[in-house]
Amino acid sequence: MKALVLSGGTGSRLRPITHTAAKQLVPVANKPVLFYGIESLVEAGITEIGIVVGDTAAEIEEAVGDGSRFGARVTYLRQEQPLGLAHAVLIARDWLGDDDFVMYLGDNFIVGGIAGPVAGFRRDRPDAAILLTKVADPALFGVAELGPDGRVVSLEEKPAHPRSDLALVGVYLFTPAVHEAVRAIRPSARGELEITDALQWLIDRGHALHASTVTGYWKDTGNVIDMLEVNRSVLEGVDGRVEGAVDADSELVGRVRVEEGAEIVRSRIVGPAVIGAGTVVRDAYIGPSTSVAEDCVIDSSEVEFSIVLTGSHIDRAGRIEGSLIGRTVHVTGAPRAPRAHRLVLGDHSSVHLTS
Incomplete structure (x- = not known):
């Protein structure tokens, strides 16, 4: 089994930090978020890792290297433009071959790792498996609707009117069946090849899709508040x-x-x-x-x-x-008088000043 780690996003919600740094390398408890993901994959027994990179490729390659420090072997796969998660699967087709694989979003953080879901997938081997968690604002995520029997009925990416509060966690498990799905779908209104559309394609054609709920701590570290919350959570376990x-x-x-x-x-x-x-x-x-x-x-x-x-x-x-x-x-700190603020701020900065 292989792993496809997505690390090519621009990190617009973390600007201005991400003007000069990859969002996946912003540290939590002084260790880049991406490293936690790689470590959790290795702990789950997956050591063949392909990292999809974009404009920040050089920085990520310098930080991760060949993967040996993690007990893994890393291959870098260039995605010229961020055209969606399903597009990342398309460009990785030759490297993935006919192996089962985990797709892991490099800015996600899951306390406890993914060894359990990976073991379940290897045991049952459905065509695909997803992880879900309840969120307060599902419109910001891919959303799953479940039927009375607990099976996934529909999936939609960032819906204006979500049909449930179950968001897709950034970990997906696939057999080679997904390759036909990503070739069959077309770009969404956002101009991207959505992995939710590929999963829906599988459902509509009778493929087995398993869903399980994450009960532990999960965060998409795409904004400052979530990054601080993940930092707090990790520090709780520091010796x-x-x-x-x-x-x-x-x-x-x-x-x-x-x-x-x-x-x-x-x-x-x-x-x-x-x-x-x-x-x-x-x-x-x-x-x-x-x-x-x-x-x-x-x-x-x-x-x-x-x-x-x-x-x-x-x-x-x-x-x-x-x-x-x-x-x-x-x-x-500036002298108290005269009462004025002197600022040199980059694009997309956010400053809160007392009156």
Whole structure:
């Protein structure tokens, strides 16, 4: 069995972070989201992995390499334009051959992994299998409608009027039967080859489609709020350990991981939290559900329920919470007078200022 991991999206909902970085490489607890997916595939016994890449191909290839660090063998498959999930299956046809495969969206996060669904698929071997979960706003996802017997009756991508609250989780399991389906469908009104249309094609022709409900934690990390929530969830399982330096005037409360080369000086850190290698936290407070990446400086500031990426510097910035701060960002407190804000912001930035 192989795995097809989709990592070619533009990440428009995470701009401006994704103007300069692949959305699948934004870190959760200081590890890229994509890595969690690859690890869950390997844990499920799948080590032949094809990664579909687009404009951020070079960055993803540099981060993942040949896959050996994960115990896998990785092949990169170029998708020139993001023309839909079913299109990704089309362009991967030669690599997939006649093998069964898992299609995994590289920005999805499933606590507990996918070993159970993969084992069930191998045992029963339907033509396709999907995972479903109840969501508050199904119009944002592919939606499944079930009949009285629990079987899937219909599927629709981002419907204006959803027929249920059951969204498709970004993990799909297929036999080679799906190849005929993706060749048969036509682009949707969005101009994409929808995997939901391919699944509907299979249903309409009597192919076996199994659906199971995910009861654990699942998130599509496509926006900032969901990214912060996933970060919080992962940090809940972090073991506290200190590999860096913590001076006698500092206090660590709860599960706090201080990575090698980090320095904590006259500061208080309340876990769960991770402080990356080479980062300096001085005269500061780091609150729960916060991950600070490597080589940052947090000085005379408070940061809580946030993600701070590599090389950023936060100095005398007061209190920051619920924030995603990109790479090599400088956040500096200004003098109280005159009362004015001085901003240098990239496209699609979002700033909240007190009056």
